[in-house]
Each structure stands twice: as structure tokens, then as C-alpha cells.
Amino acid sequence: MLFLIFISSGLLLGWSLGSNDAANIFGTAVGSRMISFRRAAWIASIFVVLGAVFQGRGASETLTGLGEVDALGGAFTVALFAGFTVFLMTRARLPVSTSQAVVGAILGWTFFTGSDTDYSVLTKIVSTWVSGPVLGMIFAAILYILLRKTLRRTKIHVIKLDTYIRIALIMAGAFGAYSLGANNIANVMGVFVPSAPDILLNFGIFTLDGVQILFLLGGLAIAVGIFTYSERVMQTVGRGILALTPEAAFIVVLAQALVLFLFSSIRFSEMLMAIGLPPLPLVPVSSTQVVIGAVLGIGLVKGAREIKIKTLSGVALGWIITPITAGIFTFFALFFVQNVFGIAVTKQIPAEIIEMPAIESEPSMLADVAQQINMVLPGLLILSMAIIVLLVYLFFRLQKKRLKTENELLTHQNQYFNAQKALNDMEINAIQMENTMLSNQLEIKRQEYNNILLNISDQKKFLESVSEQISRLIGEKDLEKRDRELKALSARLKQRMSFAREIDDFYGKIEQTHRDFIVKLTERFPDLTEKEKRLAILLRLNLSSKEIATLMNISTKSAEIARYRLRKKIGLKERANVHEFLTNL
Amino acid sequence: MKPFKHANKSIELIDNFLNTIDRGAIIFKEGVKNYLYGNRENFVDNLKTLSALETDADIYRRKVENILYTQSLMPQLRGDIMRLLEELDNTIDLAKKNLFQFDVEVPKIPAELNQDFVKLSELSAAAIESVVPAARAYFRSPELVKEKIHRVYLYEKEADKLADSIKRRVFQELPIEKLSEKFHLRYFTLHIENLSDAAERVADVLSIMAIKRTT
Numbered sequence: 001m002l003f004l005i006f007i008s009s010g011l012l013l014g015w016s017l018g019s020n021d022a023a024n025i026f027g028t029a030v031g032s033r034m035i036s037f038r039r040a041a042w043i044a045s046i047f048v049v050l051g052a053v054f055q056g057r058g059a060s061e062t063l064t065g066l067g068e069v070d071a072l073g074g075a076f077t078v079a080l081f082a083g084f085t086v087f088l089m090t091r092a093r094l095p096v097s098t099s100q101a102v103v104g105a106i107l108g109w110t111f112f113t114g115s116d117t118d119y120s121v122l123t124k125i126v127s128t129w130v131s132g133p134v135l136g137m138i139f140a141a142i143l144y145i146l147l148r149k150t151l152r153r154t155k156i157h158v159i160k161l162d163t164y165i166r167i168a169l170i171m172a173g174a175f176g177a178y179s180l181g182a183n184n185i186a187n188v189m190g191v192f193v194p195s196a197p198d199i200l201l202n203f204g205i206f207t208l209d210g211v212q213i214l215f216l217l218g219g220l221a222i223a224v225g226i227f228t229y230s231e232r233v234m235q236t237v238g239r240g241i242l243a244l245t246p247e248a249a250f251i252v253v254l255a256q257a258l259v260l261f262l263f264s265s266i267r268f269s270e271m272l273m274a275i276g277l278p279p280l281p282l283v284p285v286s287s288t289q290v291v292i293g294a295v296l297g298i299g300l301v302k303g304a305r306e307i308k309i310k311t312l313s314g315v316a317l318g319w320i321i322t323p324i325t326a327g328i329f330t331f332f333a334l335f336f337v338q339n340v341f342g343i344a345v346t347k348q349i350p351a352e353i354i355e356m357p358a359i360e361s362e363p364s365m366l367a368d369v370a371q372q373i374n375m376v377l378p379g380l381l382i383l384s385m386a387i388i389v390l391l392v393y394l395f396f397r398l399q400k401k402r403l404k405t406e407n408e409l410l411t412h413q414n415q416y417f418n419a420q421k422a423l424n425d426m427e428i429n430a431i432q433m434e435n436t437m438l439s440n441q442l443e444i445k446r447q448e449y450n451n452i453l454l455n456i457s458d459q460k461k462f463l464e465s466v467s468e469q470i471s472r473l474i475g476e477k478d479l480e481k482r483d484r485e486l487k488a489l490s491a492r493l494k495q496r497m498s499f500a501r502e503i504d505d506f507y508g509k510i511e512q513t514h515r516d517f518i519v520k521l522t523e524r525f526p527d528l529t530e531k532e533k534r535l536a537i538l539l540r541l542n543l544s545s546k547e548i549a550t551l552m553n554i555s556t557k558s559a560e561i562a563r564y565r566l567r568k569k570i571g572l573k574e575r576a577n578v579h580e581f582l583t584n585l
Numbered sequence: 586m587k588p589f590k591h592a593n594k595s596i597e598l599i600d601n602f603l604n605t606i607d608r609g610a611i612i613f614k615e616g617v618k619n620y621l622y623g624n625r626e627n628f629v630d631n632l633k634t635l636s637a638l639e640t641d642a643d644i645y646r647r648k649v650e651n652i653l654y655t656q657s658l659m660p661q662l663r664g665d666i667m668r669l670l671e672e673l674d675n676t677i678d679l680a681k682k683n684l685f686q687f688d689v690e691v692p693k694i695p696a697e698l699n700q701d702f703v704k705l706s707e708l709s710a711a712a713i714e715s716v717v718p719a720a721r722a723y724f725r726s727p728e729l730v731k732e733k734i735h736r737v738y739l740y741e742k743e744a745d746k747l748a749d750s751i752k753r754r755v756f757q758e759l760p761i762e763k764l765s766e767k768f769h770l771r772y773f774t775l776h777i778e779n780l781s782d783a784a785e786r787v788a789d790v791l792s793i794m795a796i797k798r799t800t
Contacts, residue, residue: 160592
């Protein structure tokens with residue numbers, strides 16, 4: 001438990017490495033929106049852990065050679081203040097190197113404890129600070145030239161190229177993440193290696209020793225860092241240093257992955273030695289430095305027009321400030337940890353004892369001395385548990401999806417039903433309206449028939465009375481009386497001939513049907529009298545002067561005069577047709 | 586292959602779009618010729634075809650835009666590519682509008698100017714026809730764009746010169762009495778000339794885009 005508390009500072013360092021250095025792998029891709037952050041984070045996390053566990057040992061041994069932080073308290077302080085320095089630099093939005101922070105912190109420890117600093121190892125490490133970026137630059141330049149030539153020759157369509165680059169970026173990113181885990185896990189957990197527990201976990205297919213478990217924890221801490229904090233840094237790196245094209249981004253990631261891989265691969269070193277060449281030192285290299293080298297390499301091929309010198313100088317300043325700050329912080333922190341909290345920060349073991357055993361023999365040696373734990377059964381249990389959880393999750397997800405689809409279908413059906421209902425209502429309303437209209441018409445017709453009936457009986461009564469009167473007058477001897485009564489009869493007949501009621505009926509109906517026209521006419525010619533309005537209606541119906549005269553109960557001459565006056569009043573020109581004018585009103 | 590499904594689809598749409606623009610230029614040229622020589626039926630046919638081509642171009646452009654943005658293809662280049670397609674679409678829009686103006690306004694073009702108007706429309710159409718291969722080159726070999734667009738500038742310049750000469754003849758040499766008719770002819774000259782200007786704008790956009798991709 002105490003061990004876990006002490007390595008928490010290493011985990012913090014892992015977190016900060018994840019939040020910063022993942023940007024070197026996927027920053028350009030995420031910054032240029034070629035890959036989503038989520039996808040990048042998953043790929044980076046998985047491969048970082050794999051690299052750390054299976055290829056992390058080489059570089060961490062070199063770091064241990066610089067100064068073996070032999071007490072957990074010392075290792076805790078070194079890792080904590082290296083991490084703190086990285087955090088501060090990140091807050092200042094400067095691309096920061098965890099390697100330099102760790103080296104600075106270890107040097108702070110060696111100065112504080114008075115241990116011997118292995119200057120040959122220090123020189124080896126510092127030399128990689130130069131050779132790393134230079135190699136990155138060379139690789140990037142060569143790869144970029146090759147890629148450009150290939151693209152020119154193949155003439156791939158730009159949209160297809162985008163898809164190719166996307167796939168290439170994911171693959172290079174995975175390789176880069178693996179190399180980062182392999183090379184930089186030394187920065188995170190390197191100081192704890194001397195304190196690693198002597199256990200061996202057997203998973204059947206593979207085994208993990210104490211150091212690898214330590215690296216696994218470190219890798220997971222890096223993964224947490226990637227998920228929680230690296231997005232912002234990715235955006236800064238992706239858009240800040242150089243406006244990288246997707247092709248260049250791919251080259252940068254590939255060059256960086258190659259450099260980190262070479263500086264952490266034990267097999268490659270052995271291969272070089274086998275063909276008689278000096279081996280590459282297995283040193284934790286700053287991925288930030290390599291990326292900047294690679295970017296410079298591309299910039300040089302392009303003619304160095306787009307490199308933002310200000311950003312580069314800011315980065316360079318970070319390189320100097322980082323180890324110094326980490327060293328000073330660690331030196332003073334160790335003083336407090338030892339003197340105030342009373343925790344031992346060193347065991348002061350003579351240098352000859354701390355020499356590390358050979359790399360090849362280590363797992364077997366560990367296997368001999370370590371406490372072996374069979375993890376096959378628990379591993380299988382965990383695996384089956386994971387499968388069950390996954391299946392349950394998938395089942396619920398499927399269920400949720402099904403429910404969602406059903407819900408959508410129901411909503412759809414509901415909407416359809418509502419629409420149908422509204423349509424039906426509308427239809428019912430229309431039918432009801434039509435019924436009302438028809439019953440109104442029926443009522444009107446009924447009234448009309450009543451009127452006709454009344455009219456017939458009225459006429460009959462009148463004619464009967466006229467007939468009676470004439471019969472009476474035929475036998476009348478008094479001539480004077482007969483003349484008087486005949487005159488009265490003639491006047492009655494004349495009065496009856498005016499058809500006043502019928503005409504009123506006629507006008508009533510006609511005004512009803514021409515209501516809109518009357519409104520328009522009144523709006524345009526407000527001075528028109530009621531008689532003139534009636535005349536206008538009759539003219540609109542295209543009736544002749546004679547017909548108009550009958551309907552208005554005037555002479556034909558008077559009808560023509562009335563028509564002339566109306567034309568003048570509505571301002572009609574001589575040639576204009578009054579009927580057309582009134583129809584188009 | 587699934588990752589290339591959308592890429593292949595958008596490539597096909599862009600190719601179709603460029604073919605449509607190219608055909609549009611040819612139809613425009615024919616339309617003007619038919620109008621000038623009084624082939625009314627053929628002119629109406631040309632007008633209908635160009636109108637259909639313009640609609641097709643719009644549809645292709647929208648489809649490409651949809652794929653590029655919904656599938657997040659080429660986040661750095663899609664803005665430029667969409668601008669290029671919009672500018673190209675503008676040329677066929679203008680061509681259609683011009684032909685419609687001929688149909689609606691029925692300008693009285695003196696027979697002496699027929700040859701000049703035919704040549705002007707040919708020059709403008711040639712500017713568009715030259716910008717289309719340049720646009721094609723951008724997608725596959727951007728380094729060839731530069732050597733293709735110089736033709737566009739040449740045709741545009743020639744169209745400008747010819748348009749100036751037509752306007753001068755209309756206002757100074759030809760016996761056209763009504764000022765309104767002179768104005769009308771000037772506007773039609775300007776309309777056709779604008780087509781070559783639109784092609785020039787496409788060429789400008791293309792040259793910047795090619796520089797971005799090659800450096």
C-alpha cells in the first residue's frame with residue numbers, strides 16, 4: 001500500500017506525460033481535424049500501454065544508470081517535482097519535455113544526496129537531446145521528399161489521398177504511441193525500478209514481472225493523461241508550430257515514431273552490434289524535441305517559409321528552463337522531505353553494487369528469485385467477467401436501440417393519426433358547411449315558392465275584383481257614374497302595373513349577389529346615389545336601356561339620360577365601354 | 586472498400602459537375618449563335634438544355650458539399666474546394682441568365698455586329714472551357730494548374746478587347762438612332778463579357794489553391 005502511495009507521484013508524472021506528449025503523436029492529426037480526438041485518444045492509450053509493458057525496459061535502465069534513486073521517498077520526490085515542473089510548463093502553454101524534467105530532477109537528487117553522477121550516462125542522455133531532433137529532422141526530410149515524389153507520380157485524387165492519409169495517420173499514430181510508451185515510460189517509472197516488487201504474474205500466454213507491472217501502471221496513468229488533458233495541447237501543437245498539411249503531419253508522426261523506436265529497441269541495438277556498427281544508446285528521448293526536429297526537416301524541404309520562429313524560440317527556452325527548474329525544485333523538496341518529514345531519500349549504496357544485471361538474463365533471473373503468482377485462473381475469470389459485462393452492455397444497448405426505434409415508430413404513427421384526424425375534422429366541417437348552405441338555399445327556395453303562391457292568389461283576387469267590377473259596370477245605366485268608376489279602375493290597373501313588390505324583390509336578390517361589387521363601387525365613387533348604384537348593377541348585367549327603363553319604372557329616354565349622368569360621374573371617357581369598365585372594377 | 590465509398594462518390598460528383606460546366610459553355614455559345622442567325626427553335630432548345638444543366642450543376646455541388654461536410658473529408662481543403670465549385674457554378678448561372686435575357690429582352694442586334702457577338706461569346710466560352718481542365722488538374726496534379734490557367738487569362742483579355750470594340754462601334758460608327766437600342770446592345774456586350782470575367786475569377790481562386798497544395 002505504501003508502495004502505491006509512493007508511486008503516485010510517478011503516476012502523476014505519467015498523467016502529465018500523457019497530457020503533453022500524446023499531442024506529439026496525434027496533435028497534428030487532431031488539430032487539423034483529420035481524426036477525432038476520441039479515436040486518437042483510444043489508439044494512443046492502447047498502444048502506449050503495449051509499448052510501455054513490452055519494450056520499456058531498455059531506456060529505463062540507462063536512466064537508472066544516471067543516478068539510482070534507491071529509496072522510495074527519494075523516487076517519490078524526484079517524480080513528483082519532475083511532474084510538477086511539467087505541469088507548470090503546460091499551464092504556461094509551452095511544449096515541455098518530460099525527459100528533461102526527469103533528468104533535471106534526478107540530477108537534483110544526486111546533488112542533494114552527494115551521490116556520484118555518472119557523467120558518461122549524462123553525456124549519453126544529453127547527446128540524445130541533440131541527436132534525437134537531428135535524426136527526426138533527417139528522417140522527416142527524407143520521408144517527405146519520398147512521399148512528395150510518390151504523390152506526384154501516382155496522381156492520386158485529392159479526396160482519395162485524404163482517405164489514404166487518414167488511414168496512414170492512424171497507423172503511424174499507433175506506431176508512435178507504441179514507441180512513446182516504450183521510450184518514455186522510463187521517465188515515468190524509471191526512478192521506481194530499483195524499488196520494483198519481486199513478483200511475477202503468469203497470464204498463461206505471457207508473464208509480467210515487477211518492473212513490467214510498474215510500467216503497466218505507468219502506461220495506464222499516461223492513458224488517463226491522454227483522455228483528460230491532452231485535447232487542448234493537441235489543438236495548440238496542431239495549429240501552433242507549423243500550419244501542417246495532412247501529408248506533413250503523417251511524416252512528422254512517422255519520423256518521431258521511428259526515432260523513439262530506435263532509441264528504445266534492444267533488438268535494433270543488437271542488430272547494429274551484430275553487423276559491427278556502434279549501437280544506438282537506449283535513452284528516453286524527448287518526443288517534443290523529435291517532433292520539432294521533424295517539423296524543421298519538412299520546413300527545410302519546403303524552403304523554411306512557414307516556420308514560426310517565435311514559437312520555436314519559446315520551445316527552445318522551455319528546454320533550458322525545464323531541467324533547471326526541475327533540478328532546483330527537487331533539491332529543495334528533498335531537503336524538506338528528509339528534514340521536515342523525516343523520510344529517507346537515499347540508502348547510499350556503493351556504486352559497484354547498483355550495476356544492473358544484463359538485459360537478456362533479467363526476466364529469467366527475476367523468475368528465479370521472484371515470488372511467482374499464477375494469474376491464468378484470475379486472468380480467465382477477469383476475461384470472462386469482461387465478456388459477460390460486454391455482452392450485458394451490448395444487450396442493453398440493443399434493447400435501448402430497439403425501444404428507441406419503437407418509440408420513434410409510435411411517435412410517427414401518432415403524428416400520422418393526428419394528421420388523419422385533423423383531415424377528417426376538416427372534411428366533416430366542409431360537409432357541415434355545405435349542408436348549412438344547402439339548407440339555406442332550400443329555405444330561400446321555399447320562401448320563393450311561398451311568395452309565388454301568395455303572388456298568384458293576390459293576382460287572382462285582384463283580377464276577380466276587376467272582373468266583378470267590369471260585370472257590374474256593363475249593366476250600369478248612369479253614364480257619369482260608369483265613367484267615374486272606369487277611370488278609377490284604369491288608375492288601379494296602372495298602379496298595379498308598376499310591379500313595385502316584384503321589382504323590390506329583384507333588387508334585393510341582385511344586391512345580394514353583387515355585394516362585393518357594390519362595396520367596391522362605393523369605395524371608389526362615394527358620391528353615387530342608391531339609384532345610380534342600382535343603375536350600375538343593371539349596366540354591369542349588360543341590360544339594354546329599354547330593359548333598364550322597365551326595371552326602374554321610368555321611360556327609355558330617362559334611362560339613357562341616367563346612364564349618361566352615371567358615365568360622367570364615374571369619369572368615363574367617350575369611347576370607353578361602361579359595361580366593361582364596371583365588369584373590371 | 587468502405588473507407589473509400591464517400592471519397593469515390595464525391596470524386597464522381599465533382600467529375601460530373603465539371604463535365605456539366607464544360608457542356609454549359611458549349612451550349613451557351615451555340616445559343617448565342619442561333620439567336621443571332623434567327624434559328625428560334627434551336628435557340629429555345631439551347632435555352633432549355635442550359636437551364637437543365639444549370640440545375641444539375643447546383644445539385645452536384647450541393648451533394649459534394651453535403652458529403653465533404655457530413656463525412657468530415659479534407660477538413661483543411663474543403664473550404665477552398667467548395668469555393669472553387671461555387672465560382673464554377675457561377676459561370677453556368679451567368680451563362681443561363683444571359684441566354685434568358687436574350688429570350689426575354691429580344692435585343693435588336695444589327696447584322697454588322699453578328700460576327701463580333703459570335704466571336705465574343707466564343708471567347709467567353711473558351712475561357713470557361715479552359716478553366717475546367719485547370720480545375721481537374723488541381724485535384725490530381727496541382728503543379729499543372731499554373732500552365733493550364735494562362736489560357737483563361739488570354740481569352741479573358743481578348744474578350745475584353747472585343748467587347749470594347751463592339752461598344753465603340755455601337756456608339757460611334759453604326760447608324761443606330763435610338764439611344765435605348767445603343768444601351769441595350771452595350772448591356773448585352775457586357776453580359777457576355779462578364780462570363781469571361783467569371784472564368785478569370787475561377788482561375789484566380791485556382792492559382793491560390795494550387796500554391797497552397799504544392800508548397
